[in-house]
Amino acid sequence: MIIVVDALNKDRFGDLLDQMFQLRARVFGDRLGWEVTITNGREIDQFDHLDPAYVIGLDDDGNVVSCVRALQTTGPHMLSDVFQVLLDGEPPLRSATLWESTRFCVDTQRLAGDGTMKAVSWATCELMIGSLEYARRSGISDIITVIDPVVNRVLKRSDNAPYDYVGSTKQMGKVPAMAALLDCTEERINRVRAFANIHHDVFAEDDTVRALLDRKAQIAEQIVAEMAAEAEAEEEIRVTAEEIRDYCSDLLQSARTEKERADAQRLVDMLVRQRIHPTMPVLVHSR
Amino acid sequence: MELIDLGSVAKREDSFITFLDQVCDRFELDHAAYAGSNPVAGTIHGYVNYPEPWKAHYVKSGFHRIDPTLHKASRSIAPVDWRRLERDSQFHQVFRDASDFGITDRGLTIPVRGPYGDTGMLSVTRNCSVAEWDKLVAHIIPELQSVAVHVHDTVMRSDVLSRALRYPALSTREREILQWVAAGKSQQDVGDILGISHRTVEVHLRSGREKLYALTTPQAVGRAIALGLIYPL
Structure with missing residues (x-):
């Protein structure tokens, strides 16, 4: 299921954002070796302080399994401020109906647990559908996305190939990066849906997600309490x-x-x- | 009807109000309001076409300090349907009075972010059923997005320093496409000539238009020529 967290509801979903920043640290810092700043196991940059919107994918247990970040291209965003080199010195596109998406990632570690890539592919497509539909509903016609060649291949494989690229692929630290264009048309969304065989409404209500997270926190608390009780019981039977x-x-x-x-x-x-x-x-x- | 191009008219308050009236006519809305802040010039701007009694009451009551359609909605990146705003005491305080003045709480706010820390919001309302509203919004939202940025950019350019800062920075691709359009080529032709997709032409053309503070392509071409960014043919 997909939830959009932005400045309006982030107070309710602080725990979710925290999970997401940890996922980003594992993916971009540990696995991909991007030059990102990780503090306390969380990857957070200057653009996270600009009230972006996050499209977040959750599994049935309320674990964050995928995420992506969106910013308007009319204001400060990564291509205008830090990824300019990708544009070969050209000014970035700026349009009311163009959003920039960055930090697209999926928790392959958690999802590939069954030894196949099925769950990874499903979660990836669900996130793509969620972000395209969220943008479309907001009146956005196109998305410019900063990705690496791996994600680029994933997009192509999911019948969601970029229709073009802006600038050129450049080495950013240890990995190459590129700026790709995706339209938010129904045709594209339908293609991804057909590819992944996802036909349901991917979005979950805020209240539903909150209830799921609260239940999860409650269970975690219960387990901790039980373990503490067990430890105490063990102490009681300590022999002299x-x-x-x-x-x-x-x-x-x-x-x-x-x-x-x-x-x-x-x-x-x-x-x-x-x-x-x-x-x-x-x-x-x-x- | 065609919207007036704010970039080419005198920047007087009534031209903005006229523009908002036109927005309402064209998109079948009751009221429209724009509010924005320009940290470069240190100014705050507001234009509304609400009825005078409500405007007066709004200001007298200091609602601009608590109005959630301003303070909360401006932090989103997506248009905020007012249904999404928490029904807290501030919301009720503003909208209870609004309803006395015949102003509906069926509305949405489009937040705009500019490059220099400037932010703006275009809010629109229409008193109608939910179904009608949802249908209307789905239909007009892409164009409203462009309109919101157009008003915002125009308002933000009303002082000399901001105008200098906001000199249109077109990319080579954007100039090239405008140049071919100026030569009378269709978008399809331009795509074929440059060996790029129709969609790539469209996204660059839209960006170029907005950077030139134009609502239509002919206006953009005219302005690009006037600024010496492309050649007249």
Whole structure:
């Protein structure tokens, strides 16, 4: 399911954005080796402070599995401010009906758990459908997207090939990047839907997502509480040195066969060797 | 009807109001309002075609300080349907009074961001059923987006410094396409000549138009020639 988080509802979805920034750190920092700033395991840049809109994909358990960021090209955006080199020194396109999309990524680690790329492809297409439909609904006709050749291949494979590129592919740090154009027409959206066999409304209501996240947080809290209770219970049955000594001497004394005696002796030896408790030598002497 | 091109008329308050009236006529809307702030010039601008009594009441009540259609909507990148705004005390305070003046809460705000920290908003309303509203919005929203940026850019260029900053920065591709259009070629022809898709021509033409503060391609061509960006033929 897809949710759009922007300045108007981000107060309700801080936990979701936090998950998303962590996903971006794993993908762009760890996996792709982009030159991004990661603080505290989160990848956040200057454009995240400009109230962009995030289109975020969630799995059924409320985990962020994909995301992309959108900004208007009439105001500050990456191609006008930091990716200018991709445009060969030319001024960027600026239009009321053109949005820029950046930081497109999918959590392949989580989704490829079953050993196939099926879930990855599905989540990728769902995100593409969500972002194209969100833009279209907003009166946007085209998207210019800064991508690497990997995403470019993914787009082509999903029947969602860019109709053109602006500027040229340039090495940005360790990876090449390019600016691609996608139209937000119904034809394109239908092509991706047909390719992925996705025919439902991909968007989830804010309230639905909030309820899912709250339930998830509640379950997590429950598990933590249960673990704490278990740890406490374990503490309660912690035995004293005397009890261990008595247990061991009982074991030694009640041994009826040579094997039982040897086993009991091995336990005592181990307890002594591992210095489980300083009173263990007493046991040794008592045998 | 055709909208007047704000880029070529005197920047007087009534030309903006006339423009808003035309926007309402053309897109079948009741009212339209533009508000924007220009940090370069340190100015705030506002133009509305609401009825006078509501304008007076709005200002007297200080609603511009709490109106969620201004303060919340401006931080979105997408048009904000007012249904999306939280029904909090501020919303009720403004819209309870609005309804007394016959102003509906069926509306939307298109936020605009400019390159120099300038922001603007075009808000439009229409008193009608939800179904009718949704149908209308889906139909007019692409054009309203362009109109919003057109008003904003024009308002933001009303002082000399901002005008200098906003000298149209056309790319080679945008100039090239405008040049062929000036030579009388259709978009299809231009695509064939330059070996690019029709869609690429369209997206560059639209960008070029907006950079030249023009609503139509002929206006853009005229302005590009006047600025010496392309050659007259």
